[in-house]
Amino acid sequence: MHPALSIILFSTLSGAGFGLGAVLGMTGFPDGSPVLARYPLFAPAMAAILLASSGLVCSVFHLRRPARAWRAFSQWKSSWLSREGILSVAAIASLTGLAMMPRVDSPTVIMLGMAAFILCGLAVFSTAMIYRQLRSVPAWYSALTPLLYVSFALASGLLAASVLAAGFSVLAEIQQIYRPVAQLNAINGLATAAGAGIVLAWIVQTAWWKRMRRVGMGESTPETATRLEKFGKVRLLESPHTESNYLLDEMGFVVGRRHASRLRLLALLFGGLLPITCLGMVQMSDLPSVIDFTILLLALIIHLVGVCLSRWLFFAEAQHTVTLYY
C-alpha cells in the first residue's frame, strides 16, 4: 500500500495527541497549578489539542477534494472513517472543555476528564479500525491492528505527558516557586509509565510484524482471483496496461521493501530503545530540571520519528489482493 506522508503524519501526531488527551483525562495531570493558576489544565490540554489537530490537518492533504471533507461526518452508521472524524472532533471538544476549567478538582473536571479519556481512546481505536476492517489487505485485517495503534498512542501520550510535567517543573523553578515533591514524583511516575507503554507498544508491534509475515495474502491467490485453479498455476502473461496506473501506484507499492529489515531496526531504535534510554537517564540521575526537560523533549521527538518509520512500514509492507491480478 502507498505510504502517503499525510496519512503517516496524521496517525502518528493524532495518536500522540489523543494519547496525551487520554492521559490528561485519566490523571488530571500534568498539574500546572503552581505555574498557570487561572486555568491549570489549559497548557496540557492545548498541547494535546495541537498535536491531535495538526494530525487531522495533515489528513486533509490526503483528500483530492478537501472542500467536501465536511461530508465525512455523515456516514457514522457504516463507516469507520466517518466515526473517526466525529470522535476526533468530540475528543477535541472535551479537551477544550478541560482547558477552560478554572479548578482541577471539581466534579465537572472529573466528568470531562472521563469523557476525554473515553473519546480520545475511541478516536484512536476508530483510526485503526479504518485499516483493520479491510479484508483486502490481509496484513491489516487483524485485532492486533487496533491494539497496535492504541498502544502506540498510549506510549506517545505518556511520553508527551512526562515532557509537559518536566516543562512545568522548569517553569516553577524559573518563577521561583518551590519545586514540590509531588511534581517530581509525577515526573517519575509518568516517565515510568511511558517506559512501560513503549515496551508494551513494541511487544505488540513485534507480534504484528510476525503475523504479517505469516499471513501473507491470506487465503487469496492468483488462482482464487481468476478462478482458473483447475487449469494449474496462474501467471500474468499480458499486462492490461503498458504503464503504471492508480491501482499499482496506490495498492501495488513496492518501493523500498528491500530496506524493510533495516527500517524495522531503525524504527525500533528511534521509536523504542533511544526513548527508553532517555527515560532511564532522567530517572536514574539527579539532573537539573532544565536538562531533564530537554532530554525528555528529545526522547519524544525521536520516538515520534520512530513511530513514523513503523507507520511507513505499516503501509509499505502491507499487500493488497489486487496485486494478485498482476
Added chain:
Amino acid sequence: MTSLPQSTQRRLGLVIDLDVCVGCQACVVNCKSWNSGGYGAPLADTDPWGHRPSGAWLNRVHGYETVDGENAMMVHFPKSCLHCDDAPCVTVCPTGASLKREEDGIVLVDESKCMGCGLCAWACPYGAREMDPVAGVMKKCTLCVDRIYNENLPTEDREPACVRTCPANARFFGDFNDPNSTVSKLTARRNGMELMPEQNTRPVNRYLPPTERDHDTFPNPGELNLADLAEREPTGILAWVDRALDRI
C-alpha cells in the same frame, strides 16, 4: 447512506465467458469512450501522448497463462466492477458518495459527494475502482446506468457499452434475480464462478470457465522429431539424383 440494502429488487450484472473472449480490448475502449462522454466527470488520462501515459479505466483485460505440467493455456480475462451484494467499498465510504441501489443492485458513486479519499478503492479486493486523475473523484463501472435506462437510445443499445461492442459475444448483461434471464441460465448451465469467494463480497458478476482442453492427444515430444519431417530421405528417382549429386 452508505449502508447496504438487505436485498435488491433486481440484481443487474454481467456474465463474462472466458471461453470466448479473445482479448481484443474492444470492450475496454468502448467503455472508456462511453464513460468519457456520459454520466459524471469524463474518464481522464494524464500524459496521454507522452512517455508515461496513465489514466482511469473502468474495464481492463488481463492476459493469463495457466500451466499444469505440460498443459498450458492462455486466458483473456476482462475485469470490471462485480457489483457485489456485500460491497465493502460502499460501507467504508465516509461521505455517502458510494451507494448500492435498492432497485437494481448497481454500485455507484455520487461524484458530487466524493471527497477523493480513496478508501473505497483500498476496500475493493478486485481493484475495480480508480481515482480520476483530473476530477479527483472515484470512478467505477456504472453498468452504463446512463445507457440501460436511456429511452433516447434504440432498444438494442440499452445495454452496457462493453456488452454492446463485444465482437465475440463473450459478455452478457441481465438480471440475476430473474431465473429466466440469459445471465441466470448461462450461470446455471456453465457453472458461473465468483471471483475471490473467500473475500465474502458476494459478487453479482459471474465468469464462465474455459472448457477443459484435450490433454495428451499429441504424440510424446520424444517420439516426434520435427527435423526428421523436414529432411526426409528421398526415394525413387530423387534418391538416384541424390546419390548422383553426391558422387560429383
